[in-house]
Amino acid sequence: MNRSEAVPFCGLPPLPGDLYWNLDPLLLGTLLVGLGWICWRGTERRLLLTGWGVLALALLSPLCSLAVALFSARVGQHLVVMLVAAPLLALGLRARAASPGELASSAAVFGLVLWLWHMPAPYGWTFRSDGAWWAMHASLLGSAVWLWHGVMRASRVDAALLSGLGTAAQMGALGAFLTFAPRPLFAPHALTTLPWGLTPLEDQQLGGLLMWVPGGIAFAGLALLALSRVLRTAQDRHPA
Template structure:
């Protein structure tokens, strides 16, 4: 669906107490098909199932509807995809060692996709085009899985450390940009936040804080994990 009068994929902005589950047949079919393919591919099936279940919950639960009304909820939905579902799914995939060049590429791709979809024009596009909505969520999730899988399976701990620090820094920068912007940036939420007791600017600031703190913390933790791997691989004589 496209056009200025298009209804967003998750429906019109709900009022308090008036949200609903998203049982779109195409979405349910894709989720079921992806689950079947991932299950047949092997790997750690319990972790894969946990990651896929969280992905499905984030997209079909009332979060989808609430994200039409509130930018902060859309950010929270994305964080569930990128920081919880993606690493679980990455650990559930068959292990494959990632070279430093691949890890650097995945971190760069993730950063570009994250910034692109949280800039005003591309973000607004997802409210008038179902294709843009699908592209946003598919690209954010896929790039996050690629990054997490590479960072946790990196052939060199220093590459994982650098990718974690760089990703924490760029997510923190995006969160700070959204938090300290002097005016609201996202036209789709110009009127939809008021029934929820937030001005558009307050809603944007809350979303920025969510991106800044949990997002930056998760990838900083990944960097610390990589650092512990690097220290653990050092000869005993270098640790003292």
Template sequence: MSRSDAVPFCGLPPLPGELAWNADPLLIALLLAGLACGWRAATDRRALLAGWAVLALALVSPLCGLAVALFSARVGQHMVVMLVAAPLIAAALPARAAGPQGLALSAVAFAAVLWFWHLPAPYALTFVSDTAWWAMHASLLLASLLFWWGALRAARADAALLSGLATAAQMGALGAFLTFAPRPLFAPHALTTLPWGLTPLEDQQLGGLLMWVPGGIAFAALALFALSRTLRAAPDRLKA
């Protein structure tokens, strides 16, 4: 099958009323295997189940097919994975204090993965290569897990504060770039958005806003949480 004839992993772009669940056997098997591995290591199995359920829904629900038609749906899918599923799963894993250097590296890795897969060429590749689709989602999930695992357990609140602010800023910058770009950037959606009542540029702008606002709020909340930890610890340091 040539690239021009390739069918995206989640199927051909659906029309309104044609959305369907993704019952790919390999995907379901990997989700079950990952849950089984996490179950044995988790310290909070309720958080693990909640996070894994959100992850599974993002990948097997009709959102998977809608993400083939709309860039905004693909961004929404990524936000669900990175901002809801990943922190829940990370919170369920065994705790270990993360140092500033490790947290900084995880924040850099998160930013690099996020920007790479939302550049036009790598993004388009995921529509003609199942390997690229798997690489996109696996790397986004892994980078998000590493970041949240470190941020939620940062040994120093100031490091969590800085990483949260920096991540909110870089995700907001990418969202703003996509929102204010003067033309559509993603070729796979050139002919797929109109049945859903959006031009390609409007779809891209909506995707940029989804990344800009929810992403900024989530990481700004992390920064505020870290700041509150710092303020709570200040009296103790003064007494010491």
């Protein structure tokens, strides 16, 4: 039995006081390649480096091992990636106006990816396959960067507002679904939450609340900040 079938990518579920860093060579190498690209091609290096640092901490820090034990920790890890690292990386990329069609596509893809990886079967797959773990985090990061780039560079204010607040609403809907589910949905956490003082259902409810309330509010706030950026850009182009 190979490693990916025996042990999740971030290691075995830790006990309280037994958290550890994830120093997987492939992950470290991938992050270093990303750092090299930023130093070579980045236009806003300070923003890109900050976003890269946040992403590295989310994937390398003990949060990664805690996410093996607790669904709520995995949700927290994803929120850091989608709501902190991704907007910073999007701001640091080369500016390019996003059409309403592109913005609608990015919002749809992000919503699909978000719901897909927080459904029981795909979520459980990430604990049995290293490839699925990579696919989860790469698609969440990539779709979030694409969405934030579109919202921040939208060519039309109404499209930016609709996509940003609409995505915040569907993230809140997913959080509410997870919060009010009558039973635990995620088999990998059936035996891993009790040492942390939570039943599997309580852990799932906590994860849903994190996505629903702070996650939804943070996403809406970021969308409004991005909208103000779009408005300032429009005023600069067409002063009254």
